[in-house]
Amino acid sequence: xxxxxxxxxxxxxxxxxxxxxxxxxxxxxxxxxxxxxxxxxxxxxxxxxxxxxxxxxxxxxxxxxxxxxxxxxxxxxxxxxxxxxxxxxxxxxxxxxxxxxxxxxxxxxxxxxxxxxxx
Amino acid sequence: xxxxxxxxxxxxxxxxxxxxxxxxxxxxxxxxxxxxxxxxxxxxxxxxxxxxxxxxxxxxxxxxxxxxxxxxxxxxxxxxxxxxxxxxxxxxxxxxxxxxxxxxxxxxxxxx
Numbered sequence: 001x002x003x004x005x006x007x008x009x010x011x012x013x014x015x016x017x018x019x020x021x022x023x024x025x026x027x028x029x030x031x032x033x034x035x036x037x038x039x040x041x042x043x044x045x046x047x048x049x050x051x052x053x054x055x056x057x058x059x060x061x062x063x064x065x066x067x068x069x070x071x072x073x074x075x076x077x078x079x080x081x082x083x084x085x086x087x088x089x090x091x092x093x094x095x096x097x098x099x100x101x102x103x104x105x106x107x108x109x110x111x112x113x114x115x116x117x118x119x
Numbered sequence: 120x121x122x123x124x125x126x127x128x129x130x131x132x133x134x135x136x137x138x139x140x141x142x143x144x145x146x147x148x149x150x151x152x153x154x155x156x157x158x159x160x161x162x163x164x165x166x167x168x169x170x171x172x173x174x175x176x177x178x179x180x181x182x183x184x185x186x187x188x189x190x191x192x193x194x195x196x197x198x199x200x201x202x203x204x205x206x207x208x209x210x211x212x213x214x215x216x217x218x219x220x221x222x223x224x225x226x227x228x229x230x231x
Binding site: 093105107109 | 217
């Protein structure tokens, strides 16, 4: 079973529309970290946000906002007034304290959501 | 400050050939990772390292070997390449295991 599920494979919107990318995770750990990364068409992976399991405060950064809800195991990402430059693949990731050397928090990535913003 | 660099950027191999991908980071990070990215599969962890001289298996380690002889370098080796290893390979590093990962630009490998 996937530990991180991004059910939306591809989303297509017109510029200025708001869009929400869903991320549902599965873990038995009480301490874990959630991330969002962006991969634009150029291919590089860019970090957007990190949230730990003890901090359920929503985060807003400009047009980007994140809604973390432990009750539904979700960490959704909303882009307000989307722009063409937001077109990218977005990955949600989960780091758990697995029983590995040093108890490392090894990340698991979702399969990504491709966002296409049309002018 | 270059961050994370990968060499080479592109490579074409024939089945059975071997090669080594080099990852270098200049941020003095302890943790380094190798991922592969395939269409519709997201990023899958191949191997990782929690410090100089240590390596561990990730989700898809078969057919790959790694070495971390120096803290700043993490090498990924393919001893006998197979078409199933055609992929884009990303290296990443982080200061601590739960911390933000910084990714290299990727290596596009094609095995014929």
